[in-house]
Amino acid sequence: MHDRPGGGPMTSPPPAAARSGARAAAPRPRPRRPAPGPGGPGRGFSLVEIVVAIVVIAIGTVAGLRAFGQAGRDRTGLAGRLLAHEVVMTRADEIALLGITEAGVLPEEVEMGRHRFRITLARKPTRGGLVETEITATAEDGAGARLVAHFAAPRP
Numbered sequence: 456m457h458d459r460p461g462g463g464p465m466t467s468p469p470p471a472a473a474r475s476g477a478r479a480a481a482p483r484p485r486p487r488r489p490a491p492g493p494g495g496p497g498r499g500f501s502l503v504e505i506v507v508a509i510v511v512i513a514i515g516t517v518a519g520l521r522a523f524g525q526a527g528r529d530r531t532g533l534a535g536r537l538l539a540h541e542v543v544m545t546r547a548d549e550i551a552l553l554g555i556t557e558a559g560v561l562p563e564e565v566e567m568g569r570h571r572f573r574i575t576l577a578r579k580p581t582r583g584g585l586v587e588t589e590i591t592a593t594a595e596d597g598a599g600a601r602l603v604a605h606f607a608a609p610r611p
Contacts, residue, residue: 535570535598542572542592543602555586556609570594584608 542565550558558576565572577589585605593599 532598534568535594535596536600538567538570539572539592539594539598539600540602542567542574543590543600546574546576546590546592547588547602547604550588550590550604550606554609555588555606565592570596570598572599580608581605 546561546565549561553561555578561574563574565574572592572594575591575593577591579587581587584607586608587603587605589601589603591599591601
C-alpha cells in the first residue's frame with residue numbers, strides 16, 4: 456500500500472500478471488433465473504388475478520352478512536318463544552298443584568310481557584294409569600311452546 460499525497464491510503468498496483476496481458480480466471484457463471492412471465496419481472500398482478508381476488512372477497516362478505524342477518528332474525532323471535540315456554544311450564548305447575556280435574560278453572564288466555572298467549576290442553580289416559588297432557592301456548596305473533604307432561608289420574 457502506498458500513501459497518497461493527500462494523506463489517505465492508496466490501493467496497491469495491479470499484479471504483474473494483469474499488467475502483462477495474461478488472462479485472469481474466468482468469472483463464475485451466475486445461476487439462471489426463470490424466464491419472466493408475460494407481464495415482465497416485477498410488474499405485479501394481472502387483471503384476471505385481481506378480479507378473481509375481488510370475487511372471492513365478495514362471496515365471503517355476502518356469506519358473512521347473511522349469517523349475521525339470520526342470527527338477528529332468530530334473536531328477535533327468541534323473547535316470544537322463551538315467554539311461551541315459561542307459560543307452559545307455569546301451567547304444568549298449576550295443574551300439578553290443583554290436580555287434573557281442577558285445571559278447567561284456569562284461564563285459557565294469559566298475558567306475559569308484551570305477549571298474549573292462548574293456552575290449550577289435550578289430555579289422554581295412558582296404560583299406566585296417568586293422564587298425558589299436552590300443554591300448548593301460542594302468541595298472536597306466532598311464537599309458541601309445547602310441553603307434554605304426565606299427571607296422576609283423578610281419583611273416582
